[in-house]
Amino acid sequence: MSWSITLTNVTKKYGERTILDDISLTIPAGETVAILGPSGGGKSTLIRCVNGLNTFDAGEIEVGPHRVGPTGPKGVITRIRQSFGMIFQDFQLFPHFSVLENITEAPIRVLGERPALVRERAMLLLKRVGLADRATAYPRELSGGQKQRIAIARALAMNPRGLLCDEITSSLDPEIKTEVLNVLEDLKRDGMTLVLVTHEIGFARRVADRVVVLCDGRIIENGPPASVLDNPQSERMAAFLKCVMG
């Protein structure tokens, strides 16, 4: 069962600078949303606010049945984190753990599940991301694409209601990106809520149901990829596309 995400009038400031300016956005359960926009537009901050890695200054965020304001409460943030996975651009695997330990750590220690059970599930997940033969390897022995697929498996091991992906293909070679994209498409078919922060138009076009464009902390476009990317409504979007596409 996937969860929806709803942001209501969320504002985030760093000193004088407004990173998120009164954002309201609903992502229905099971939808795949790509969040696009120029660097510094607030894309990463938005999803980091959703799972509490960043605080915000005003508004409210609802994730499934959980609701948090600018300062928590902390217990609810932990609940959201346990049920909404996050994948990072630089993987952040635990270097001192084997691939299998990376995946089983949180379910065993956080959810208190039986280790044997978790290991069984982890092996299935490894098979799903195509790395069943690397269970005993250490992160340093893996390629970038493999690391990112392990990171996804690690998040999936918590049986999440959705995934937040922060530029997860940005540091990968073009031919490797496909490995990761295949996994995402597989998850999308399963009906998992996916929020993909990216600056790659092609990536958004290929997997997203909907594209949200953030610029200077505001949503300037929100719609299906075809209309947003091929027929932009706003001048700024047109300018952005021109800039990105060259």
Place this chain on the structure above:
Amino acid sequence: MRKPLTIRTIQALIRFALLVLILLIQQVILAQDKGALKCGTDFEGGIPYIFGDKDDPRSLVGFEVDLLAALEQELGRPIDRKHAAFDSLLPTVRRGDVDFVMNGIEITVENRKQADFTRPYYLYQLQLIARGNETRKFTTLEDCEKLKLRVGTLNGSAAFRVLDATDDIVTKGYDDQEGPFKDLVAGKLDALLFDVPIALYYVIQDNKIEHRKKDFPGLKLVGRPFAEGQYGIAVKPGSDALRAELDAALGRVIQSGEMKRILTKWHLWSLDQYQLYDEPAVVASESSGLAFGQYFVLLLKGAWVTIQITIVSMALAVALGLPLAMMRLYGPLPLRWLATGYIEFFRGIPVLLLLFFLYFGLSELIGVNLDAMTAAILGFGLNYAAYEAEIYRGGIQSIPLGQWEASASLGMSSGLTFRRIILPQSIRVILPPMTNDFIALFKDTSVVSIISVIELSKQYQILTKTYGQFLEIGLTTAALYLIMSVPLGYLSRYLEERWGGKAM
């Protein structure tokens, strides 16, 4: 523009005058040097030999100061006093840094290996000292042996050798005169064995004796003086002319009754001292050099003490360092200040001072009497904990923030993250400097000798001070240090590879 002739002439004259003046001053200094003799002595040698005047601490008094003045008269040459620690007097004269040394140095076989001696100027005996309220009955060395007493005295003294030759007495050597008296009063020793002059001045409560020590009340002399010996002036081996000159001067000081006057003034005269009037026939004491087996066993004992102090102190430091680092990194403000204060304080004070405080200060301050070993371990443990805390902190901070975030995004608490993710990774960064510290501490422990712990370095000092044999005992000591520290280095490298490798 050229200066007028007169001015140039005057300048040249002034320059010439200055040159002459400098040459004259040099001549005067050289002339003085030629006649003056340099005498090495320990300015803190202690009462009644040589010590700071209580009314004017800058001037030195004592019966040896008076004797030097008398010798100056007889020799017709000034004598410059140079300070050197009691232990290093004989090596100092041996190297030729001074012409002769005088500071209650006993004419013994061992000392005669290091220097030549003049005729004696004082006949000493050894005296046992105990606390006034001592209930056990002991009046002789044999009694002390039967009771297995802890007896303190000065390192390198004849008394030390006498004690060391017994089987069952626990001999404690000190570098200073006050230390053993402090420890006797504090109950860390059962008795002292000292030359009579020291025993007299520290124990006898007689208002006629000026400069009497009042700091150590309630002590008593036990038994009769024994083990007679002689004090002499030591000169560099082979300097026969100087020795003959000093012998003649000493002879005149004695024959004229001046020596008797000085010793009487200092309450040291006794009928025995009439033997000084005889032409000297040096009494040789019976002991001689040590065989390898004898000193090796002692050095091994010292090495074992070194190992114990190092391991236990380091364990304490490593255990204490982590909570300190965590307090400094994550604690609420008052705790953070506390940890920062602790680290800055213990990194900022010399460990020597800390050891003194723990050993002597605590007992004076709050009556807690730590034994020397505990004080040493505590001192190094507390001191090194500050360094280890900083090593932990550096290691913990070297782990990227992303690891915290990745753990948080999996719902892990910060405590769990620290324990399972951050700390294990930082071990790799922490281990190399920490093993380094371990080896450093291993050698730093030699400092603890100042609070009378006899570890390897101290054992070396004691042995060489008592028996000479600097080269062979020194090489054996160095070999023992290397045998212990080199494998330690390999062990640390192995640990780094084993624990560190996985986390790369």
